[in-house]
Amino acid sequence: MKLNRRLFLGTGAALTATLSAPAVFAQSKPRVVVIGGGAGGATAARYIAKDSDGAIDVTLVEPSRTYFTCFFSNLYLGGFKDLSDIGHTYGKLASDYGINVVHDWAVDVDRDARTVMLAGGATLSYDKLILSPGIDFVDGAVPGWDVTAQNAMPHAYKAGSQSELLRAQIEAMPEGGTFAMIAPPNPFRCPPGPYERVSMVAHKLKQINPTAKILVIDPKAKFSKQGLFEEGWTKHYSGMIERIGPDFGGDNVSVDPAAMTVDIDGSVESVDVCNVIPAMKAGRIAEIAGVTEGNWAPVNAADMSSKADPDVYVLGDASAQGDMPKSGFSANSQAKVCANAVRGALTGSKVFPARFSNTCWSLIHTDDGVKVGATYEATPEKIAKVDGFISQTGEDSALRKATYEESEGWYAGITADMFG
Amino acid sequence: MSARPFSVAMLWAVLCVTSARAEPIGDADAGARVFGKCKSCHEIGAGAENRVGPHLNMLFGRSAAGIDGFRYSASLERAGTNGVEWHAETLDAYIENPKAFASGTRMNFRGIGDPAERADLIAFLRRYSDNPANIPEADPTAVGIDHDVDPAILALEGDPDYGEYLSGECTTCHQSDGADRGIPSITGWPDEDFVIAMHAYKDKVRPHPVMQMVAGRLGDEEIAALAAYFASLGE
Structure with a gap:
């Protein structure tokens, strides 16, 4: 199969060369294909196009015509944002930056031929490939749950229709009902995300269903900004939130979406809404491209290039890079380092040393925001943390x-910075 | 069409409410200390010039957005066009909550809630206006900005190309088109102000933890490069 495809491609390229001179001329420009139009991919595409001033042909492959950011999607659940506030389109990347935006799924990568196959049937050639596919879920991570059950038990960890569904379910909960969340094991996208979500759901319920309960089933003993969240939950949502950690079986959980029950270490609970956030892995195309080891794609810290292939780069959640959390801010930061390196490799422009940073803000209650952040540097082994800070408990309002x-x-x- | 009459009405509402609460006269010496909150962006006194914010000499009686050539927000320009002048009452309202007074103001300052503190500050500002206090410009009080930086560092010529690359770390939050909702605009600042502000964060004189972290690992050349780049964005 692979041999046939290559043969076909080779023939196609030869035909193009003999029949179509302008095509050859156009192809003399170096080509970058970016898969995934989120914080990593959109930023990388925009910076390469912007800074190379037309010298590099940039194609961005992203199935969604409207991209809903995962960051701030919890604020939508809490009623602080409308869905339209977190939706973005790609028109400016095409019109202002000359990026070829292709709304399609990338279904295969041939690293030997340096081509990307799309679900629609087209093939894209690249000199450099940037993979920024975000996350997918690990099969069987929560027994009883799979993607066919995501309507009964939404993950809402890729924003958009899932977020709308979860909010509608929360709003339709019976009086005094139970909202359950199955929190994911490390590492996962947005470490404070599940706990900001708990805060936002509590905020919503306190207004519309104040006797409702929130049950968090968590396989982790500790979590991001724990002291800040727990202080906020006591202050704003006293008595509403219960968290079951691994000490009490939070790491041994299964679900029955048809019965709307959760089995926590042998004890079965009926719940009204169940937000299942399964264990995560790199977006599937990274695995198909053969650049993953285990669940994630190892990269070199200096330029985010794959350890499996110097012509492939992996950004954001999908990468295994070291100390940075999987966040939109991190992906955006990594994308700029990558864009600088890719441009240097293809056009000889000056390559500056890598520098990375991240800050994650979380909202606990109206006007009660907290943050955690750090700076990072590239070492031969990994992206290593240099310095950091975190909001303090007891800060004034x-x-x-x-x-x-x-x-x-x-x-x-x-x-x-992502969409222009 | 409807936006302007609405904002004028809002402004009057703000003025009427707050003027009743304004303290009649404050302590100018105490106000000099309060001015510490302002002087990272505003100069006052002999030789004062426009910095991130406009200079504050002869402020009383000046119309809002009244210094030619200074880049004000559209909100403050509109206030000026609508006849707002700076007097004790208007200053009191503006300083109490700048964004409530002029929603789009570039003055990124949370405001001063304590009426007595505002009155002290206004008394201090009055020293530098002939009208109505009729007090001559005081002698050398030119305080420059809020942090001492080695003149050799200030003299560094930044490389704007390097600054453009480094700016990637800034533009995740600070927008390159100068928009400033929630996070201040950093475009079009005088180079020197930018350098001083960054060194103040680096030396942990200014308090913001994200900025202390970001500035903490920037070298003198890098800060100069960023200053050169962001200054060029305001042109």
Whole structure:
């Protein structure tokens, strides 16, 4: 099969060369294909196109015509944002930056021929390939749950229709009902994400269904910003939230989506809404491309190139890079390092040393924002943390409000940085 | 069409409410200390110039957005066009909550909630206006900006190309088109102000933890490069 495809491609290229001179001329420009139009991919595509000033042919492959950011999708659940506030389109990347935006799924990568096959049947050739596919879920991670059950028990960990579904289910909960969340094991996208979500669901329920309960079933003993979240939950949502950690069987859970039950270490609970966030792995195309080891794709810290192939780069959640959390901010930061390196490799432009940073804001309650962040550097082994900070418990309300306002500013900033 | 009458009405509402609460006269010496909150962006006194914010000499009686050539927000320009002048009452309202007074103001300052503190500050500002206080410009109080930086560092010529690359770390939050909702605009600043501000974060004189972290690992050349690049964006 593979041999046939290559043969066909080879023939196609030869035909193009003899019959179509302009095509040959156009193809003399180096070509970059970016798979995935989120914080990593959209940023990388935009920076390469912007900084190379037309010298590099950039194609961005992203199935969604409207991209809903995972960051701030919890604020949609909490009623602080509309879905339209977190939806973005790719028009400016095409019109202002000359990026060829292809709304299709990448279904195969041939690293020997340096081509990407699309579900629609087209084939894209590349000199450099950037994979930024985000996450997929590990099969069988939560027994009883698979993607066919995601309507009964939504994950809402890829924003959009799943977020809408989960919010509708929360709003339709019976009075005094139970919202359950199965939290994921490490490592996963957005470490504070499940706990910000718990805060936002609590905020929503406190308004519309104040006797409702939230049950968090968690395989992890500790979680991101734990002290800050627990302080906020006691302050704002006293008595509403219960978390079952591994000490009490939180790491031994299965679900029955038809019966709407959760089995926690042998004890079966009926729930009204069940948000299952399974264990995660790199978006499937990274595995198909053969650049993963285990669940993630190892990369070199200096330029985010794959350890399996110097012409392939992996950004964001899908990469195994070291100390950075899997976040939109991290992906955006890595994308700029990668864009600089790719441009240097293809056009000889100056390559500056890698520098990375991340900040994650979370909203606990109205005007009660917290943040955690760090800077990172490239070492031969990994992306290594240099310095960091975290919001403190007991901060005054003016500072928390300013932190939330800052997160809104950041949202406007990063989405402008991604989509132009 | 409807936006302007609405904002004028809002402004009047703000003025009427707050002028009743304004303290009649404050302590200018105490106000000099309060001015510490302002002087990272504003100069006042002999030789004061526009920095990130406009200079504040002869402020009383000046119309809002009244200094030719200074780049104000559309909100403040509109206030000026609508006849807003700076007097004790208007300053009191503006300083209490800048964004409530002019929603789009570039003055990225949370405001001062304490009426007595505002009155002290306004008394201090009045020293540098002939009208109505009729007090001459005081002698050398030019405080520059809020942090001492080695003149050799200030003299560094930044490489804007390097600054453009480094700016990737900034533009995740600070927008390159100068928009400033929740996070301040950093485009079009005088180079020197940018350098001083960054060194103030680096030396942990300014308090913001993200900025202390970001500035903490930037070298002098890198800060100069960023200053050169972001200054060029405001042109």
